[in-house]
Amino acid sequence: MKxxxxxxxxAALAIYSSCTPKEYDVYLLIGxxxxxxxxxxxxxxxxxxxxxVFLLDSLDRPVAASHPYNQYSTIRKDMRLQxxxxxxxxxxxxxxxxxxxxxxxxxxxxxxELDSWMPGSLHFNEAVRRTAEAEKYGKLxxxxxxxxxxxxDLGKTDSYMERLAAMAEALRDSxxxxxxxxVAGEVPHWWNGSSDFxxxxxxxxxxxxxxxWISTEGCGMLKDETDPHYDRNSQLVIGSRFAERILxxx
Numbered sequence: 001m002k003x004x005x006x007x008x009x010x011a012a013l014a015i016y017s018s019c020t021p022k023e024y025d026v027y028l029l030i031g032x033x034x035x036x037x038x039x040x041x042x043x044x045x046x047x048x049x050x051x052x053v054f055l056l057d058s059l060d061r062p063v064a065a066s067h068p069y070n071q072y073s074t075i076r077k078d079m080r081l082q083x084x085x086x087x088x089x090x091x092x093x094x095x096x097x098x099x100x101x102x103x104x105x106x107x108x109x110x111x112x113e114l115d116s117w118m119p120g121s122l123h124f125n126e127a128v129r130r131t132a133e134a135e136k137y138g139k140l141x142x143x144x145x146x147x148x149x150x151x152x153d154l155g156k157t158d159s160y161m162e163r164l165a166a167m168a169e170a171l172r173d174s175x176x177x178x179x180x181x182x183v184a185g186e187v188p189h190w191w192n193g194s195s196d197f198x199x200x201x202x203x204x205x206x207x208x209x210x211x212x213w214i215s216t217e218g219c220g221m222l223k224d225e226t227d228p229h230y231d232r233n234s235q236l237v238i239g240s241r242f243a244e245r246i247l248x249x250x
Contacts, residue, residue, distance in 0.1 A: 024054065024062060024103035024138030025094065027246075028131045029069075029087050030117070031147035033110030034185075036070040036077070037085025038222055039232035045084065052095035054103045060133035062103050065091060074126045075109040084232045086146065086185075089239025090246075097247065105134045113150040114163050119170040128174045140177050142246045143168075146185040146238070148201070149228040152193035161200045165207040181249035182208055183242060186216040190225050212249055214241040 029035055045067045053065040057072050068082035069091075076082060087106050095102045107127050109116075117123045131140060145168075151160055168182050186198040204211045219234035221227060230238065 024101045024134070025098060025141045026103045026105065026131065026134045026138045027090070027094070027142045027144060028127060028134075028140065029085075029090070029104055029106045029108065029144045029146075030123070030127050031108050031145050031185075032112045032150060033077075033081075033108070034149075034188075034228070034230055034235075034238075035085060035087075035106075035144070035146035036073065036081070036108035036110050037068055037083045037087070037235060038081065038110075038229035039084035039235035040222075041067050041083050041232075050088070050092060052099075052101050053091035054101060056103060056105045056130055056134045060130065062134075062137055065104065069104065069106045070108050073107045073109065074130065075107060075112075075123055077110045081110060084235045086144070086235055086239035086242055089236040090144070090242045091239075093240055093243035094246070097243075101138075103134055103138055105130050108146075111150055112147065113154060114147060114156070114160060114167065117147070118163065118167055119174075124167070124171065127171065131175055135175075140175060140180050141250065142181045142183065143171065143177075144183055144185075144242050144246070148187040148197055149191055152187060152191055152197050155193075157193055157197045157200065160197065161204070161207050164204075168208050168211070179210065181246055182211040183214060183245045183249070184211070185214045185238060185242070188219065188221070188228055188230065189217060190221065191228050210249060212245045214238065214245050 050065040054062040057063045069087035070082045220231045222229040
C-alpha cells in the first residue's frame with residue numbers, strides 16, 4: 001500500500017468510528033398486536049429517516065430504524081399486519097431527550113395472551129435471548145409491555161396482575177435487570193372487560209417493584225368497537241406516554 005494512502009484511510013476510519021454508536025440505550029418492547037402496531041402507516045413513514053433510533057434486526061444487529069418496527073420480531077404474525085406501533089414515538093422522544101442512540105428490541109405477537117409469555121415459553125425465551133444480544137451493544141434501560149385484550153376476552157382479568165408480576169420478575173432475573181423500569185399500558189377503554197383490567201394495571205406498582213403504567217384514555221379506534229386496535233395517531237400518543245413514564249422511573 002502506498003504511504004500516501006495511509007493518512008486518508010486513518011482519517012476515514014476515524015470519521016466512521018465517530019459516527020458509529022459505541023453504546024446504545026436498549027429498550028425491550030413486548031406484548032400483543034397494539035405493541036406490534038396496527039395503526040396505518042403512510043407512504044411518508046416508509047421514506048422517513050429516524051435519527052438516533054435503531055432496531056435489532058433478524059441477525060441480532062443494530063440497524064437504522066425503519067417501519068414497521070415489529071418487522072424483525074421472531075414471533076410476529078404476517079408481515080402485512082405490522083404497521084405503526086408505539087415504538088416510533090417512544091424511540092424518537094427518548095433520543096431527543098437523552099441525545100443518545102436508542103436500540104429497540106421489538107418482539108411482539110398479535111393475539112398473544114399473558115400465559116404465552118410466562119417463563120419457559122417461546123415468547124419469553126425469545127425476549128430474553130434477543131435482549132441479551134442487544135446488550136452486546138449497550139445497556140438495557142427499560143421494558144415496555146402492552147398486552148391484555150386477549151386476557152379480557154378469556155376472562156382472566158382477576159389473576160392477571162399475579163401472573164404479570166411473576167413474568168416480570170422472571171424476565172428481570174433472566175436479564176440480571178432488577179433495577180430496570182417495567183412499564184405497562186392500559187387496554188383500550190372501549191374493550192369488553194377493560195374497566196376491571198385497567199383498574200388492576202393502575203395498581204401495578206403495588207405488585208411489581210420499579211414499575212409504572214400509562215393511560216390510553218382518549219386514544220381512538222382503528223376501526224370500531226369490535227376491534228381492539230388503536231389508530232395511527234393514538235399509537236404516537238401511546239409511544240410518547242411510554243417515554244414520559246420511563247423517564248420518570250429512570
